[in-house]
Amino acid sequence: MSKSSIKIRAKVKGNECEVKALIQHPMETGLRKDKKTGQVIPAHFIQEVNCQHNGKDVVNALWGTAISTNPYVSFIITGAKKGDTITMSWVDNTGGKDSSEAKVS
Amino acid sequence: MNMKRRVFLKGTLASGMVAVAVGAGLLSPRQVLAAWPKSAFEAKSVNDAMNGIYGTDLAPASGDIQLDAPDIAENGAVVPVKVTATMANVESITIISEKNQTPLIASFNLGATAQGFISTRIKMGQTSNVIAVVKAGGKVYSTRKEVKVTIGGCGG
Secondary structure: OOOOOEEEEEEEEOOEEEEEEEEOOOOEOOOOEOOOOOOEOOOEOEEEEEEEEOOEEEEEEEEOOOEOOOOEEEEEEEOOOOOOEEEEEEEEOOOOEEEEEEEOO | OHHHHHHHHHHHHHHHHHHHHHHOOOOOHHHHHHOOOHHHHHOOOHHHHHHHHHOOOOOOEOOOEEEEOOOEEEEOOOEEEEEEEOOOOEEEEEEEEOOOOOOEEEEEEEOOOEEEEEEEEEOOOOOEEEEEEEEEOOEEEEEEEEEEEEEOOOOO
């Protein structure tokens, strides 16, 4: 099994569940130059991130180039219980994509 | 070379067809919104970015939005930003950095069970205001905070 680019942690605290995710991605802005060749490094960044709780959309994020390299995002959802499934997926501007899921703990 | 030309032609054809589909009312506005708003993300001014996302550049300041960001960011490539909106029915949270080449950073659409809270890390080119824009109950509000950047994080 290849390692996913997304790491998800979801923890219940009372009625709320905090979902934290780290994604491995270069997030190139298209403004940076390669120090050796002087060539502009083409933009390569995540445009859309989707998160579902038990198959239902909870957060849909649209990103530009100004999200940091190896993006971190967290948010809070209500009504999640231990053992529920959190799914997250991303799509970047070159058509690359990945998804991952985790159980709420 | 020829291959690239083919791909390019296909691309222009496809985007042309989307525009036709929108014009003909085949796509509902909801579906159109779901697509990545290129013009808003490429906008060079805060007003254009706001118009691209919310269709308005008027966002009255609100005390119900808390924007947590450092006073001084040593590294502009990684600036932690946290937005907490305490009003009811928060629909989306958008983060804008006023003086970035393209000010719009990200827009989060929140579902019914998502709370008005987003935490992430952003890049800032230089010292600037960070603006958190929140849409709640069909209205748009904002709050801002200045972040001093020692080393810019956008390259170029």
